[in-house]
Amino acid sequence: MKVLFVHQNFPGQFLHLAPALAARGHDVRALTAETNRRPSPVPVLKYRWSGEPAAQGLGARYAQSAERGWRAARAAQQMRTEQGYVPDVVFGHPGWGETLFLREVWPEARHLVYAEWMYQGAGLDSGFDPEFARPALAGRVSTVARAAHLVQAMIGADAALSPTRFQADTFPAELRSKITLCHDGIDTARVHPDPAARYTLPDGSRTFRAGDEVLTYVSRSLEPYRGIHTFLRALPEVLAARPGAHVLIVGQEGQSYGPAPATGSWKDRFLAELDGRLDLSRVHFTGRVNYADFISILQLGRVHAYLTYPFVLSWSLLEAMAAGAMVVASDTGPLREVIEDGVTGRLVDFFDIPGWSRALIAALADPAAHAPLRAAARARVVADYDLNTVCLPRLIDFVESGPPR
Structure with a gap:
């Protein structure tokens, strides 16, 4: 398959999954921001991004996310028109808006998102610590406003992946049926007790x-x-x-x-x-x-x-x-x-x-x-x-299973 990962700071949560899929013979690439200097285990294309656009008020986060999504979509269109590139699977982190419009470029692809977190006005991090809490209503409204692009990304996705049950449960009940639970994985062969440390x-x-x-x-x-x-x-x-x-x-x-x-x-x-x-x-x-x-x-x-x-x-x-x-x-x-x-x-x-x-x-x-x-x-x-015996096999199956939409 052709698999495209999308993350402004790639490889991010896909550090192990991307090269594992490439090792299985898939054509694996990544779309990331031009400001990202992290080394990549797979070929990358970078979209232009010189900073957040000016935006104020409750709509600022959505405006910024939509602008980044537009930049990512333009780069995706360039991949399609100039290279003829059409992925079977697009797997992105929606946190910064990059996945918002990719279905408009590749409607035939299967679109997956990494469901890391959904902001809520109360009951989670917002207002948890009274020492640093904002005024009650203003804090809740501001937090809820940050969730708009995440809800849009989840609705537009075919399936989602969340690393923990706690994080999956932050999403509205109506969206949880899309979420598969699987952690990114810990390399316990590398991270182990060492009396000589x-x-x-x-x-x-x-x-x-x-x-x-x-x-x-x-x-x-x-x-x-x-x-x-x-x-x-x-x-x-x-x-x-x-x-x-x-x-x-x-x-x-x-x-x-x-x-x-x-x-x-x-x-x-x-x-x-x-x-x-x-x-x-x-x-x-x-x-x-x-x-x-x-x-x-x-x-x-x-x-x-x-x-x-x-x-x-x-x-x-x-x-x-x-x-x-x-x-x-x-x-x-x-x-x-x-x-x-x-x-x-x-x-x-x-x-x-x-x-x-x-x-x-x-x-x-x-x-x-x-x-x-x-x-x-x-x-x-x-x-x-464990990365190699538990998580990576599940992650690979999550990407490989199911036909393109």
């Missing part, structure tokens, strides 16, 4: 090894959506109770999902709040790290903290479990799907700072007692989320 700080001042008393935290960006405020506020008590413990915090200082702070970074804001209460000689901010170092950090940590609003589940959580980490996680919807409290990790109320301190202290103090949870966490990921 080690990591040296960027400035070379210290090397940590498996067995050291290390608490780890990972997020793409250090922001409230991933609970950096709760985590940092829990640390003074943790460090006081465990004088030999060190903390490794991985992530950049910008924001990926929620709003930016009024000034500076969220990290700076919360460190200023905790001024004088944190022993910063034992709290190490690594910034972004390469993948090998990221895995080493997960492998060597005695405890791994993961927090999130009711929002998309990070790959890093499942990678931590696959690495055999002792995970202490927020008791929010995404985590309840993958962690059983007291069996594969610990769940703590997102806002319970003393509870977080107690849970982290207990796990740091007695690693032997928590060894069964580590083993059970890895076993869960191997059984249900």
Whole structure:
């Protein structure tokens, strides 16, 4: 078959699926934004995109998404008219609008979308954290307005794929029948426990090894959506109770999902709040790290903290479990799907700072007692989320099954 992936930051969620389909003999290509500099495992065509168009008010998100969809559609038309390219399957991420008009170019293709998230006015991430919530009605209306292009994309698709049940259930009941559940997959042969794991700080001042008393935290960006405020506020008590413990915090200082702070970074804001209460000689901010170092950090940590609003589940959580980490996680919807409290990790109320301190202290103090949870966490990921034995075969079948529309 001819399979076209569409993603403004390709390969994105298709990192493993695209080359796997190519290896099976399919003609696999990708359509992505000209600003995307990530290496691609398959041939790509880039559509022109120099930035978001000017738009204001409640319709701004749809206007921006529609403009990007128009740019992608023009590039698709060029592929058809100049190259005679007509895919059997178009599989895109609808989050930025790229898939909105592709059926107008290729009506004969089977159109699939990656159903990552549907915005809702209440009950999910919007308004979850009262410390940073917008005024009730304005916040709900603004959030609902962001869903228009996603609803259109889902209605126009032949089928959709969602990585978790929690994320699939964010979509309206009328659309869920289109959704197949399958995670992107974790390479558990690569991500595994390693008693020889080690990591040296960027400035070379210290090397940590498996067995050291290390608490780890990972997020793409250090922001409230991933609970950096709760985590940092829990640390003074943790460090006081465990004088030999060190903390490794991985992530950049910008924001990926929620709003930016009024000034500076969220990290700076919360460190200023905790001024004088944190022993910063034992709290190490690594910034972004390469993948090998990221895995080493997960492998060597005695405890791994993961927090999130009711929002998309990070790959890093499942990678931590696959690495055999002792995970202490927020008791929010995404985590309840993958962690059983007291069996594969610990769940703590997102806002319970003393509870977080107690849970982290207990796990740091007695690693032997928590060894069964580590083993059970890895076993869960191997059984249900392994890339090569579980997820990739299902993903391949999702693309290959069914005739073109």
